Amino acid sequence: MMKWNTLKYLFKEGIVGLWKNRVMALASAGTIVLCLLILGMSYSIGTNIEYILKQIEIKFGITTYVKEDVSEERILALRSQIGSLPYVTKVDYISKEDALKAFSEGSKDDSIFNDFLKDNPLPASFEISVSGVEYQSQVVSELSKMPELEVKYLKNETNMFIKINQTISYISLVIISCLIIVGLLLMINTIKLTVYIRRKEINIMKYIGATDWFIRLPFLIEGLVIGLIGALVSILVIVLSYNWLSGVFTTNLMGMLNGLTLKDPSDIISALIPVCMGIGVSIGLIGSGMAMHKHLKV
Amino acid sequence: MIDLHNVSKTYSNGAIGLNSTNIRIEKGEFVFITGNSGSGKSTLLKLLLKEIEPSHGKIVINNKDVTKLSRRQIPYLRRDIGIVFQDFRLLPNKTVYENVAFAMQIVGASGREIRKNVPITLGLVGLARKARCYPDELSGGEQQRTALARAIVNNSPILIADEPTGNLDPATSWEIMNCLQDINKRGVTVVMATHEREIVNALKKRVIEITDGSVTRDMHEGGYDDEMEYSQIFV
Ligand SMILES: Nc1ncnc2c1ncn2[C@@H]1O[C@H](COP(=O)(O)OP(=O)(O)OP(=O)(O)O)[C@@H](O)[C@H]1O
Ligand SMILES: [Mg+2]
Numbered sequence: 294m295m296k297w298n299t300l301k302y303l304f305k306e307g308i309v310g311l312w313k314n315r316v317m318a319l320a321s322a323g324t325i326v327l328c329l330l331i332l333g334m335s336y337s338i339g340t341n342i343e344y345i346l347k348q349i350e351i352k353f354g355i356t357t358y359v360k361e362d363v364s365e366e367r368i369l370a371l372r373s374q375i376g377s378l379p380y381v382t383k384v385d386y387i388s389k390e391d392a393l394k395a396f397s398e399g400s401k402d403d404s405i406f407n408d409f410l411k412d413n414p415l416p417a418s419f420e421i422s423v424s425g426v427e428y429q430s431q432v433v434s435e436l437s438k439m440p441e442l443e444v445k446y447l448k449n450e451t452n453m454f455i456k457i458n459q460t461i462s463y464i465s466l467v468i469i470s471c472l473i474i475v476g477l478l479l480m481i482n483t484i485k486l487t488v489y490i491r492r493k494e495i496n497i498m499k500y501i502g503a504t505d506w507f508i509r510l511p512f513l514i515e516g517l518v519i520g521l522i523g524a525l526v527s528i529l530v531i532v533l534s535y536n537w538l539s540g541v542f543t544t545n546l547m548g549m550l551n552g553l554t555l556k557d558p559s560d561i562i563s564a565l566i567p568v569c570m571g572i573g574v575s576i577g578l579i580g581s582g583m584a585m586h587k588h589l590k591v
Numbered sequence: 592m593i594d595l596h597n598v599s600k601t602y603s604n605g606a607i608g609l610n611s612t613n614i615r616i617e618k619g620e621f622v623f624i625t626g627n628s629g630s631g632k633s634t635l636l637k638l639l640l641k642e643i644e645p646s647h648g649k650i651v652i653n654n655k656d657v658t659k660l661s662r663r664q665i666p667y668l669r670r671d672i673g674i675v676f677q678d679f680r681l682l683p684n685k686t687v688y689e690n691v692a693f694a695m696q697i698v699g700a701s702g703r704e705i706r707k708n709v710p711i712t713l714g715l716v717g718l719a720r721k722a723r724c725y726p727d728e729l730s731g732g733e734q735q736r737t738a739l740a741r742a743i744v745n746n747s748p749i750l751i752a753d754e755p756t757g758n759l760d761p762a763t764s765w766e767i768m769n770c771l772q773d774i775n776k777r778g779v780t781v782v783m784a785t786h787e788r789e790i791v792n793a794l795k796k797r798v799i800e801i802t803d804g805s806v807t808r809d810m811h812e813g814g815y816d817d818e819m820e821y822s823q824i825f826v
Contacts, residue, residue, distance in 0.1 A: 299699050497680050500640070501741070502669035503697040 303507065307514030310487040317486050318519050321479035325523025325576055326530070328472035329569045333531040335465030336568075337561050342458045344556045354383075354423060357436050358416040358443040368417070371441060375419060378435050380428035385420040389413045416443075473576065480519065480580025484512050485588045495589070509589065512581050520577020524569045531569075532562050592618040592749065592780050593639065598648030600634050600804075608634030610804035612648070616782065618748070621775045623791050624784040625815060626801035632784035635801065636751050639782070640672060641665050653748065670698055673742030673750040673779075677757035679734045681726040687713065687737045688722040694741045712744040716770050732763035739770050743779065750774060752783040756790065764790065791815040 311318050359368060368386065376384045387395070392415040419442070423429050436444045488495070498508055539555045593616040600608035609631045616622055624632045637643045638650060641657055650657040653671055660668055681690050688709055695705045713719050716736040726734055735755055742750055752771065756764035768790055775781045785791060791798060791814060798813030799806055 296699050296701065298702050299696060302696050493680070494682055497682065498697060499666075500669060500674050500680075501694045501697050502666040502745075504666045505663070507666075507697060 303510040304514055306511035307518065310491065310511055311515045311518055313490055314483060314487045317483040321476060321483045322519050322523040324472060324476040324479050325520060325573050326527045328469055328476055329524060329527035329572060330530060331465055331468050331472065333527065333565050335461055336565060337535060338461055339458055340561065341556050342454050345553055346454050348553050355421045355429065355433060356418050358418045360441050360443060363441045367441065371439065375421060378432055380424045380432055381421055382424050383422040387418050387420060389415055389417045476576045477580045480516060480576055481584040484516055484581040484584035487512060487515060488588045509585055512585055513578060516577035516581025517574060520573040524573025528566055528569050531565055535561055592616055592653065594651040596649040598638065598645045598650060600638060600643065601646045607804045612806055614799060614806065616780060618780055619778055621781045621796045623796055623798045624782065624801060625791060625798055630801045631804040632801055633753055636753050636784060639751060641668055670745060671747050671749060673747040675735065675738045675742050675752045675755045677754040679738045681734055681737055683726050686723050686725055687718060690737055691740045691744050694744050698745055708744055712740045716740045731759050732766050735759065735767050736770060743774055749780045754785055755783065756787055788815040
């Protein structure tokens with residue numbers, strides 16, 4: 294085991310190496326920052342889309358359409374049957390006429406209403422509220438067992454959001470992978486340069502009887518510090534910009550979105566800090582390890 | 592202390608560095624390795640440090656079979672052997688004090704040991720007043736004395752010197768030789784490869800001469816070229 298004194302010394306050597314090689318070190322830290330920022334961005338967007346979707350689901354509940362030609366008595370029976378399902382808190386029946394009224398309220402042209410009144414194409418429906426989103430799919434599967442109903446589970450809207458979300462995650466996954474590779478290559482190059490700058494010293498160290506770990510440690514520390522700097526800078530930027538952006542959104546857009554809220558900054562940040570730290574430190578350590586493996590013949 | 596049994600070294604390009612060499616050096620000896628350029632002196636010293644592997648034979652240092660040491664054990668072998676080179680090999684961005692302390696850092700010495708031993712060792716080689724200088728502020732002799740201090744600061748029992756006076760003028764060379772003799776008097780086994788006729792002749796130490804990779808002379812209290820003097824008498 295290395296002594297504290299030795300570790301302190303090697304840590305200092307690592308920092309000195311970092312400083313001598315600061316341009317390259319900055320470039321690799323910058324790549325790590327970029328990589329983590331994109332990660333943070335796509336994560337924030339993704340979790341917020343999911344979060345908003347859930348709110349929408351709760352807000353709007355489940356809509357099930359009633360097929361044509363179902364009798365009044367049957368509708369009443371269905372209503373009490375749905376009401377007695379577990380987790381269902383409220384059932385509203387919207388008749389064909391109600392639906393048409395609601396529909397035509399949006400448009401100022403009464404002629405549509407009059408046209409449709411003769412042959413109403415809108416279906417009657419039940420709007421069902423559930424005590425929690427997590428029970429929604431369970432209720433939906435119960436509802437689909439009833440042949441008179443056609444469950445509409447905010448399908449289109451949800452699908453669109455899910456698609457956007459998926460596209461964002463795919464694109465960012467590709468960018469992040471590329472950036473991780475670039476970050477690793479830059480890290481390898483940075484450490485390679487430090488190895489080169491210190492080659493005489495390393496040679497002398499070997500003659501004096503330095504162990505492999507004594508020689509390697511400063512390079513690992515250099516990589517670690519670069520990774521940490523990258524992680525810390527990106528965390529700082531994410532924290533500041535997310536706080537700012539969520540403020541802007543809440544004050545300017547939430548009115549339009551009917552009281553929907555964005556995920557709390559602290560949730561996003563507490564999830565991102567360990568991920569950013571982990572990725573930054575891993576790129577640092579793995580990069581310097583690979584550089585040493587190739588260029589440091591100890 | 593140092594034992595070579597039938598050691599040969601052929602380099603990968605076919606050059607012969609050393610050829611069936613048997614050498615035995617006892618603890619506390621002072622040995623000159625002489626021979627023409629390319630005769631195999633450095634090869635011998637590199638074999639002792641396990642910088643290169645022998646093609647044949649066995650090398651024992653401090654009762655340890657060097658050829659059997661694993662790569663991980665090499666640093667510990669080298670901690671028993673101080674080494675100085677013709678070109679000093681100091682770290683240019685470290686002071687004299689730091690260069691010597693560096694050798695102690697490597698073996699994991701404590702800060703207290705370092706603060707105690709480095710000044711003592713610098714005193715031994717007469718550099719106490721230059722402790723804060725950087726190598727490029729020193730004369731060649733002072734640089735080599737710094738290297739000597741670094742080589743002995745960990746109290747290694749063996750000191751290997753490959754032409755340590757090769758870059759120095761005669762007067763400075765003598766300073767270094769006096770240092771080496773002092774070190775030897777403190778019990779350190781000294782093995783020095785050299786071309787310097789005057790030094791070898793004056794000190795009357797053991798001389799091992801290598802010619803084309805083979806030991807051609809091994810004399811106690813020898814001179815640089817006794818046989819030539821001997822033959823010249825009869826010419
Ligand atoms: N790394 C190497 N690869 C191939 N051949 C080598 C290598 N090192 C030395 N040799 C050869 O081995 C022989 C002995 O070399 P060595 O360096 O031991 O000589 P030396 O006695 O130290 O010479 P000098 O007095 O010039 O330092 C020479 O013929 C040299 O060319
Ligand atoms: Mg040589």
